[in-house]
Amino acid sequence: MGIGRSYSIALVGLNGYIVEVEADIGQTLPNFVILGLPDASLNEAKERIRSAAQNSGIPLSRRKITANLIPASLPKRGSGFDLAITMAVLRAADDIRDIGGTVFIAELGLDGRLRPVRGILPAVMAAVHAGYPDIVVADANAVEASLVPGAKVRGYKTLARLAFDFGADPKDLALDYNPTDPDTPDEEGDVPAAVPDLSDVSGQGEARRALEVAAAGGHHMLLTGPPGAGKTMLAERLPGLLPDLADTAAMEVTAIRSLAAVRSSTVRLVRRPPFENPHHSATAAAIIGGGSGLPRPGAASRAHRGVLFLDEAPEYERRVLDALRQPLESGELVIHRSAGTAAYPARFQLILAANPCPCGKASGKGMDCSCTAMMRRRYFGRISGPLLDRVDIQLQVERVSLADFGHAGEEEDSRVVAKRVLAARKRQLERLVAMGLETNSQVPGRTLRGELRLPPGTTRILDTALERGALTARGYDRVLRLAWTLADLGHSDTPDIDHIGQALSLRQAAAAT
Amino acid sequence: MRAKDLLGRNGEALAAEFLENQGMRIVDRNWRCPDGEIDIVAIEGDTLVVAEVKTRKSLDYGHPFEAVDAAKLARLHRLSSLWCREHDLNAARRRIDVISVVDNGVSEPQLDHLRGVG
Numbered sequence: 001m002g003i004g005r006s007y008s009i010a011l012v013g014l015n016g017y018i019v020e021v022e023a024d025i026g027q028t029l030p031n032f033v034i035l036g037l038p039d040a041s042l043n044e045a046k047e048r049i050r051s052a053a054q055n056s057g058i059p060l061s062r063r064k065i066t067a068n069l070i071p072a073s074l075p076k077r078g079s080g081f082d083l084a085i086t087m088a089v090l091r092a093a094d095d096i097r098d099i100g101g102t103v104f105i106a107e108l109g110l111d112g113r114l115r116p117v118r119g120i121l122p123a124v125m126a127a128v129h130a131g132y133p134d135i136v137v138a139d140a141n142a143v144e145a146s147l148v149p150g151a152k153v154r155g156y157k158t159l160a161r162l163a164f165d166f167g168a169d170p171k172d173l174a175l176d177y178n179p180t181d182p183d184t185p186d187e188e189g190d191v192p193a194a195v196p197d198l199s200d201v202s203g204q205g206e207a208r209r210a211l212e213v214a215a216a217g218g219h220h221m222l223l224t225g226p227p228g229a230g231k232t233m234l235a236e237r238l239p240g241l242l243p244d245l246a247d248t249a250a251m252e253v254t255a256i257r258s259l260a261a262v263r264s265s266t267v268r269l270v271r272r273p274p275f276e277n278p279h280h281s282a283t284a285a286a287i288i289g290g291g292s293g294l295p296r297p298g299a300a301s302r303a304h305r306g307v308l309f310l311d312e313a314p315e316y317e318r319r320v321l322d323a324l325r326q327p328l329e330s331g332e333l334v335i336h337r338s339a340g341t342a343a344y345p346a347r348f349q350l351i352l353a354a355n356p357c358p359c360g361k362a363s364g365k366g367m368d369c370s371c372t373a374m375m376r377r378r379y380f381g382r383i384s385g386p387l388l389d390r391v392d393i394q395l396q397v398e399r400v401s402l403a404d405f406g407h408a409g410e411e412e413d414s415r416v417v418a419k420r421v422l423a424a425r426k427r428q429l430e431r432l433v434a435m436g437l438e439t440n441s442q443v444p445g446r447t448l449r450g451e452l453r454l455p456p457g458t459t460r461i462l463d464t465a466l467e468r469g470a471l472t473a474r475g476y477d478r479v480l481r482l483a484w485t486l487a488d489l490g491h492s493d494t495p496d497i498d499h500i501g502q503a504l505s506l507r508q509a510a511a512a513t
Numbered sequence: 514m515r516a517k518d519l520l521g522r523n524g525e526a527l528a529a530e531f532l533e534n535q536g537m538r539i540v541d542r543n544w545r546c547p548d549g550e551i552d553i554v555a556i557e558g559d560t561l562v563v564a565e566v567k568t569r570k571s572l573d574y575g576h577p578f579e580a581v582d583a584a585k586l587a588r589l590h591r592l593s594s595l596w597c598r599e600h601d602l603n604a605a606r607r608r609i610d611v612i613s614v615v616d617n618g619v620s621e622p623q624l625d626h627l628r629g630v631g
C-alpha cells in the first residue's frame with residue numbers, strides 16, 4: 001500500500017509532454033478520483049479501469065483511490081492515460097513490481113484489452129526526446145510506435161499479460177484471453193493512391209517546364225487560365241515530381257497524419273509528399289486547423305512538406321487566403337483556443353489556380369468575355385498583394401491546341417522529370433546546407449544579393465527593369481531565386497543571362513493583375 | 514430466522530470479536546431507535562467508535578464497502594449523537610468505522626476494517 005507512480009504523454013498539438021501519474025490508496029470507503037485537469041473522456045477512465053482490471057483478474061483495491069496527473073496545470077484529454085493510471089494504481093496496491101520510468105500509452109477496453117489511440121507517433125517521439133525510451137502501447141499501435149528511432153517499444157494485447165510481465169500474481173490473471181483486434185491496421189490502406197503521371201498532359205510545354213522548376217526549387221506557383229486549360233491536371237501532377245521525404249520530414253508528416261487520422265494506426269513512415277486539395281468553400285478552421293477544445297491540424301498542416309493546392313483561388317474567402325501568410329512566412333501554424341494553444345508545422349508548397357475572370361473567358365484576345373474591367377479587377381483583388389508577393393512563379397496556361405492534343409502519351413513521364421528535379425535538389429542542398437536551407441525558394445533576399453551575388457553583367461536586364469520601375473525589389477529577388485533553380489536544373493554552377501531571361505518569363509504577372 | 518439475517522448476525526458476532534481483539538471495549542450491540550440501528554458501539558481509549566458491519570456471501574454484487582454511501586454515513590453520525598444523548602455520555606471524540614465480512618460458508622471468513630471513514 002502507498003503511492004504508485006507511472007508515466008504517460010499529454011499531446012498539445014504535435015508537442016508531447018511527459019505526464020507523471022501518481023496513485024494513492026487511502027484507508028477509507030471505496031471511491032475513485034482523478035485529479036489534474038482531466039476532460040470528460042479522461043474522467044470516464046475510472047469506469048473503464050475498474051471493469052478492465054476486474055475482468056483481467058487483478059481487481060482494484062476496495063479503498064479510496066486518488067490518481068493525480070502531474071503537471072496539474074497542463075490540460076489532459078482522451079483515453080490514452082487509461083493504462084498509465086491503471087499501472088500506477090496497481091503499483092500503489094503492491095499488485096505489481098516497481099514500474100521505473102516506463103511510459104504507458106493505451107486505452108483500456110472493459111474486457112481488459114489494450115486499445116490503440118490516435119497520435120501515438122508524436123507521443124512516442126516526445127517520450128524518447130524527454131529521455132523515457134521504454135514505452136508500452138497497445139499491440140495495434142506497436143508498429144507505429146516503433147517507427148521512432150531510439151524507442152524501446154513493447155506492444156501488449158491485454159492488461160493481464162502486461163500485469164504478468166510486471167510481476168503480478170499469475171494465479172487469478174486472465175492470461176488465456178486473446179482478443180482478436182478489429183483495429184489491426186491493414187497494410188494496403190496505407191499505400192498512397194497512385195499519383196497521376198505527367199505524360200497524361202498533352203502539349204503545354206511552357207507549363208510543364210514551369211511545373212518542373214516549381215518542383216525543383218520548391219517555388220510557390222499561381223496558374224491562371226481559362227476553364228479546361230488543364231490547371232488542375234498540372235497541379236495534381238506536382239507531387240509525382242517531388243523527391244521522397246528525408247527522415248526528419250517523413251517523421252513530421254507521419255506524425256501529423258497519425259494525429260489527424262480517422263484510422264487509428266499507421267504502419268510505415270509516409271515517404272511521399274502529401275497533396276491537399278481543399279474545396280474553395282472551406283473555412284479558415286478547415287484550412288489552418290481548429291475545432292473545439294484543443295485545435296486539430298487543418299489542410300495546411302496536412303500538406304506539410306507537400307503541396308497545398310487551392311483551385312479557384314479567388315473563390316476562397318479572403319480571410320482564409322490571408323491566414324496562409326503566417327505559415328508561408330514561418331512554416332508553422334499557431335492556433336489559439338480556449339483549451340490551449342497548439343503549434344502545427346505547415347511548410348507546404350502553395351499552388352494557386354484561378355480563372356482569368358469570373359466568366360473564365362478572358363484569355364487570348366478575350367473576345368468572348370462578358371466581364372467588365374471592374375469585375376475582373378475585383379476578382380483577382382481577392383488574392384491579396386502580400387500573398388501574391390510570396391508566389392515566385394506566375395504562369396498563364398492557355399487551352400491546348402489541336403496539334404498538341406493528338407500527341408497525348410508521347411510526352412515525358414513523371415519519372416524522367418523527377419530524376420532531373422532530384423539532381424537539382426541535390427545541387428541546391430550542397431550550396432545551401434551551410435546556411436540551414438534546403439531549396440532556392442527559401443533563400444532570403446539578403447543572401448541573394450550578398451553571398452550569392454551575381455556579376456553585374458548577368459543581372460543587367462534586371463537592374464534596368466528595376467531602375468525603370470518595371471520590377472519591384474521583391475520581384476527582383478524572386479527572379480533571382482528562379483534563375484538559381486533554372487541553373488541547377490541546367491547543371492550550371494551559377495545562373496547566366498539566359499537563366500535570368502527564362503526566370504523573368506516565368507514570373508510574368510497574370511494578365512488581370 | 515431468514516438466511517440473510519443469520520449471515521448478518523454471524524458477521525456482526527465475528528466483527529465484535531475482531532474489535533475486542535484489537536483492544537476495544539464493546540459497550541453496546543444492535544442498538545435501535547426510530548431512526549435506525551447501530552451494529553456495534555465500542556470504546557477505544559477516549560474515542561467512542563460506532564461500527565457498521567456489512568456482511569456478504571460473495572463479491573458478485575460488489576464489495577460490502579461499496580454499499581456504504583454518503584446517506585448511510587450521515588445516518589450513522591446522527592445515530593451516534595442519539596446514542597450519546599440516551600446514555601448521557603459526552604464522548605470527547607467520536608469515530609465511525611466500517612467492517613466488511615465476506616463469508617462464503619466454506620472457507621475462513623474474510624474481515625476488513627476501515628477506521629474513521631466519515
